[in-house]
Amino acid sequence: MGLGPRTLEKLRRAVGRDHVVWDAYDLVIFERDASITGALPDAIVYPANAEEVAAVLEIAAEQQLPVVPRGAGTGLSGGAVTLHGGLALSLARFRRIIEIDPKGRTALVEPGVVNYDLGLEAARHGLFYAPDPSSQKACTIGGNAAENSGGPHCLYYGVTTNHILGMEVVLSDGSVHWVGGEDPDQPGLDLLGVLVGSEGTLAVITKLRVKLLPTPEAVSTLMAAFPSIESASKAVSDVIGHGIVPAALEMMDKVTIGAVEAHYKAGYPTSAGAVLLVEVDGLTESARELTAAIEQILEMDEAFEIRVAEDPAERELLWAGRKGAIGALGHIKPNYYLHDGVVPRTRLPEVLREVGRIGEHYRLPVANVFHAGDGNLHPNILFDLREKGIMKKVEKAGEEMLRACIDAGGTLSGEHGIGLEKNAFMPWIFGPDDLAAMQAVKDVLDPSGRLNPGKIFPPAGQIEPKLIARSGVASEARWW
Amino acid sequence: MVTVDGLKPKAVEKPKTAEALAARLSQATRAGEAVIPVGGGRALGMGDPPARFDLALVTTALDRIVDVSPADLTATVQAGVTLEALQAELGKARQFLPLDPFGSPGHTIGGLLATAWSGPLRQRYGTPREFLVGLQVALPDGRLARSGGRVVKNVSGYDLNKLHFGALGSLGVITEASFKVFPRPLFEETVEASEAQFADAWREARRALELKMPPVALELLREPDRHRLVARFAGSEDGVRRMVRELVWAPVAEADFWQDHSRRRADRWVRVAVPPEALRDVLHSLPEAARWWAHPGVGVAYWVDFEAGQVAAVRAAAEAAGGSAVLVAAPPAMKRELGAWGRQPATIELMRRVKKAFDPAGTLSPGRYVV
Numbered sequence: 075m076g077l078g079p080r081t082l083e084k085l086r087r088a089v090g091r092d093h094v095v096w097d098a099y100d101l102v103i104f105e106r107d108a109s110i111t112g113a114l115p116d117a118i119v120y121p122a123n124a125e126e127v128a129a130v131l132e133i134a135a136e137q138q139l140p141v142v143p144r145g146a147g148t149g150l151s152g153g154a155v156t157l158h159g160g161l162a163l164s165l166a167r168f169r170r171i172i173e174i175d176p177k178g179r180t181a182l183v184e185p186g187v188v189n190y191d192l193g194l195e196a197a198r199h200g201l202f203y204a205p206d207p208s209s210q211k212a213c214t215i216g217g218n219a220a221e222n223s224g225g226p227h228c229l230y231y232g233v234t235t236n237h238i239l240g241m242e243v244v245l246s247d248g249s250v251h252w253v254g255g256e257d258p259d260q261p262g263l264d265l266l267g268v269l270v271g272s273e274g275t276l277a278v279i280t281k282l283r284v285k286l287l288p289t290p291e292a293v294s295t296l297m298a299a300f301p302s303i304e305s306a307s308k309a310v311s312d313v314i315g316h317g318i319v320p321a322a323l324e325m326m327d328k329v330t331i332g333a334v335e336a337h338y339k340a341g342y343p344t345s346a347g348a349v350l351l352v353e354v355d356g357l358t359e360s361a362r363e364l365t366a367a368i369e370q371i372l373e374m375d376e377a378f379e380i381r382v383a384e385d386p387a388e389r390e391l392l393w394a395g396r397k398g399a400i401g402a403l404g405h406i407k408p409n410y411y412l413h414d415g416v417v418p419r420t421r422l423p424e425v426l427r428e429v430g431r432i433g434e435h436y437r438l439p440v441a442n443v444f445h446a447g448d449g450n451l452h453p454n455i456l457f458d459l460r461e462k463g464i465m466k467k468v469e470k471a472g473e474e475m476l477r478a479c480i481d482a483g484g485t486l487s488g489e490h491g492i493g494l495e496k497n498a499f500m501p502w503i504f505g506p507d508d509l510a511a512m513q514a515v516k517d518v519l520d521p522s523g524r525l526n527p528g529k530i531f532p533p534a535g536q537i538e539p540k541l542i543a544r545s546g547v548a549s550e551a552r553w554w
Numbered sequence: 555m556v557t558v559d560g561l562k563p564k565a566v567e568k569p570k571t572a573e574a575l576a577a578r579l580s581q582a583t584r585a586g587e588a589v590i591p592v593g594g595g596r597a598l599g600m601g602d603p604p605a606r607f608d609l610a611l612v613t614t615a616l617d618r619i620v621d622v623s624p625a626d627l628t629a630t631v632q633a634g635v636t637l638e639a640l641q642a643e644l645g646k647a648r649q650f651l652p653l654d655p656f657g658s659p660g661h662t663i664g665g666l667l668a669t670a671w672s673g674p675l676r677q678r679y680g681t682p683r684e685f686l687v688g689l690q691v692a693l694p695d696g697r698l699a700r701s702g703g704r705v706v707k708n709v710s711g712y713d714l715n716k717l718h719f720g721a722l723g724s725l726g727v728i729t730e731a732s733f734k735v736f737p738r739p740l741f742e743e744t745v746e747a748s749e750a751q752f753a754d755a756w757r758e759a760r761r762a763l764e765l766k767m768p769p770v771a772l773e774l775l776r777e778p779d780r781h782r783l784v785a786r787f788a789g790s791e792d793g794v795r796r797m798v799r800e801l802v803w804a805p806v807a808e809a810d811f812w813q814d815h816s817r818r819r820a821d822r823w824v825r826v827a828v829p830p831e832a833l834r835d836v837l838h839s840l841p842e843a844a845r846w847w848a849h850p851g852v853g854v855a856y857w858v859d860f861e862a863g864q865v866a867a868v869r870a871a872a873e874a875a876g877g878s879a880v881l882v883a884a885p886p887a888m889k890r891e892l893g894a895w896g897r898q899p900a901t902i903e904l905m906r907r908v909k910k911a912f913d914p915a916g917t918l919s920p921g922r923y924v925v
């Protein structure tokens with residue numbers, strides 16, 4: 075479509091001449107996030123503060139342009155994709171850590187701050203920021219808040235929403251508000267709680283006050299190898315069943331182990347059917363006591379090799395394998411489609427069996443690397459896009475895997491969000507009345523519907539769940 | 555008999571199913587009636603006196619424990635189930651909901667969620683805001699809307715659980731709730747200390763909170779002749795013992811301090827809530843002979859048996875510190891004079907728009923909540 079010169083000029087005046095990009099060649103960079111679909115924006119704007127964001131939103135209102143906030147673009151559900159064109163609103167210039175308050179144990183940060191960088195800064199005060207998505211070296215705190223992201227350590231510490239105290243947000247009418255705050259039990263409705271996880275469809279986040287926690291005295295990490303996914307799953311249930319909630323409890327299957335070992339040499343036995351990474355932290359005594367208890371449980375559950383990391387370097391290596399697993403899978407096939415269903419953790423073995431069956435049926439390799447303690451599956455379908463007609467199979471397989479999660483009493487997404495990837499499936503878990511209540515909130519906060527259109531809610535008029543027709547989406551996977 | 559601030563409804567009904575409750579609610583909306591949801595009926599004094607009150611919708615017949623799954627650490631209950639009934643069920647698997655509200659026993663789950671009423675354990679676990687994973691709510695137009703689900707981790711759709719939590723039933727009547735539950739700690743110990751001077755007590759509280767493993771609950775209680783500190787530690791036995799050694803407080807006097815504490819009640823009750831760092835100064839602004847207790851690590855204090863004339867100064871101090879002082883219970887005349895909630899939130903206009911979207915006819919608890 076392209077924007078008229080007058081609109082571009084207005085945008086340039088609002089954010090500065092260098093901070094509006096519309097050259098066709100540059101727009102391609104923002105065509106996609108880490109999901110499997112893409113679409114081109116008409117322009118990219120880089121505001122630097124809430125006032126500039128407000129000005130951009132006012133111009134967008136005038137011109138009836140969709141606006142899609144964007145952090146690092148690591149999202150896996152198409153949240154940052156400009157499905158209907160319009161403006162990609164990048165928060166890349168919001169990168170200040172404004173304040174760390176070591177006494178109150180909070181930080182005030184801009185949304186473009188990278189998760190890992192906040193961690194480094196907090197560490198200088200003996201503190202840490204708990205939500206740790208595996209993408210933490212790239213993803214932003216704003217993106218984390220918009221997706222309500224999780225990570226391995228969220229089993230014990232909770233997900234992003236449990237760690238955000240307040241936010242400055244700009245609504246689509248250009249009004250700037252502060253929601254939440256450091257005082258507990260605020261009278262009034264919890265707007266903060268609704269805005270976290272709203273995937274850029276309700277507001278643009280321009281500042282966040284987050285909780286920091288004191289670094290634990292001791293950390294103990296152990297790796298356990300099992301003959302099968304079944305025996306590892308049983309071990310997960312048994313650990314929790316013994317009243318132990320470790321800081322993290324992660325599982326990797328045989329396919330993943332092979333890829334990781336080839337790349338990282340993390341020390342996972344390649345003969346294993348599944349590997350668990352278990353981490354406990356806290357006081358030295360507690361970590362010791364819990365590690366011993368967990369070792370005992372895992373042994374009873376057929377673990378054939380258990381290794382407790384002897385030092386920080388060994389722990390880092392065990393984690394490097396887990397956090398780098400998705401990249402390592404590139405050794406098997408160049409492309410992946412990573413899913414994110416949740417099931418009650420007792421249903422893990424049967425759902426994983428079903429996931430395996432679906433992969434075999436479509437002759438697609440599937441690697442499982444996931445947050446087992448939470449029952450949060452990540453079946454990762456591996457493929458090569460150059461194979462003709464493969465996308466149809468990949469999508470069909472993914473849909474069936476999600477269906478298996480729902481049939482087991484689970485949900486569509488544990489942490490990656492709905493975006494445009496799963497909005498068509500929302501009717502699987504929410505009826506018209508449930509969705510209408512969500513729509514009511516959307517209509518209040520973004521009456522124009524201009525903020526990140528086409529996400530979360532099923533496409534208009536859709537009754538039966540189906541994948542959106544992707545033909546309308548620009549240049550599918552041209553850039554892989 | 556159900557009365558709210560002296561007002562009697564024309565009718566009291568106790569629907570047996572969520573569907574029946576929703577149908578009755580929508581009928582009331584169409585008839586222009588004012589409805590107040592009632593759980594155990596123990597905290598009906600919260601909020602401003604209602605403008606109108608035609609129908610009390612009592613939830614106590616919704617008393618089914620729908621699902622408890624120990625291996626999944628989840629539980630789903632209807633809104634009229636009492637906290638004690640749920641705890642008894644969870645206790646069978648050595649699990650619990652980490653919620654120990656004052657005014658126990660007898661709270662219903664719906665009432666607890668609507669009031670966001672909590673207790674000392676929030677120091678470690680937070681309020682149910684942090685572990686509520688799903689809701690079913692009857693809306694004024696008769697629809698039953700679900701949000702969240704039954705699994706512990708879920709980002710599907712907007713998190714409307716949080717919108718209803720603490721909304722005092724102003725947007726809908728909670729009919730069912732799902733929680734993430736927790737294993738009971740392996741070992742617990744409670745210790746206490748006393749200080750004559752407030753400043754010394756506050757310093758001791760800070761010391762406890764800065765331990766490598768802070769207490770799961772820490773109370774500072776103003777008693778006639780002393781400031782009393784009570785700390786509850788939970789975790790592995792060796793760890794707890796070391797913390798207790800490092801703190802050097804004495805074993806607590808009562809056989810079951812926490813149960814006695816959670817049974818506290820009063821006719822006049824203010825909840826002060828400020829950023830934790832500011833609580834010290836706000837507590838200092840309370841009248842010399844005031845009766846209060848506080849969660850120093852959370853930033854919340856409860857002040858009971860005050861006089862109307864004393865509230866304005868404390869409220870001003872709390873609001874200046876960026877917080878609130880809410881009259882959670884008081885005679886209706888006093889609430890009319892002072893207002894239950896204090897200063898309006900800065901985002902009140904947005905909140906009103908949300909309220910209007912959910913309850914355009916103003917059916918639910920008119921006049922009682924902030925919106």
Ligand SMILES: Cc1cc2nc3c(=O)[nH]c(=O)nc-3n(C[C@H](O)[C@H](O)[C@H](O)COP(=O)(O)OP(=O)(O)OC[C@H]3O[C@@H](n4cnc5c(N)ncnc54)[C@H](O)[C@@H]3O)c2cc1C
Binds near residue numbers: 145165219490
């Ligand atoms: C290899 C890999 C591993 C991953 N591991 C995890 C994991 O362990 N756990 C997990 O939860 N996720 C994981 N993710 C997904 C992704 O990293 C997270 O969703 C992350 O939070 C996205 O952050 P971002 O800055 O990249 O946001 P983007 O992808 O740019 O945007 C994500 C969404 O947030 C919105 N948004 C971004 N910034 C703002 C803002 N300031 N205001 C309003 N809305 C905004 C966008 O509109 C979009 O809807 C992984 C991704 C990859 C590629």
Ligand SMILES: Cc1cc2nc3c(=O)[nH]c(=O)nc-3n(C[C@H](O)[C@H](O)[C@H](O)COP(=O)(O)OP(=O)(O)OC[C@H]3O[C@@H](n4cnc5c(N)ncnc54)[C@H](O)[C@@H]3O)c2cc1C
Binds near residue numbers: 657662664665671882
């Ligand atoms: C200010 C205050 C003072 C208190 N003082 C005492 C006291 O002196 N003695 C004592 O024993 N306890 C006291 N409590 C504790 C009180 O019992 C708790 O707040 C408890 O949560 C109320 O539970 P309930 O089931 O009795 O709710 P109710 O008292 O029946 O209702 C509490 C509030 O929640 C709303 N509500 C109830 N159920 C629902 C639902 N399902 N959906 C939506 N809204 C609902 C009601 O309209 C009402 O506004 C006090 C609490 C507060 C907040």
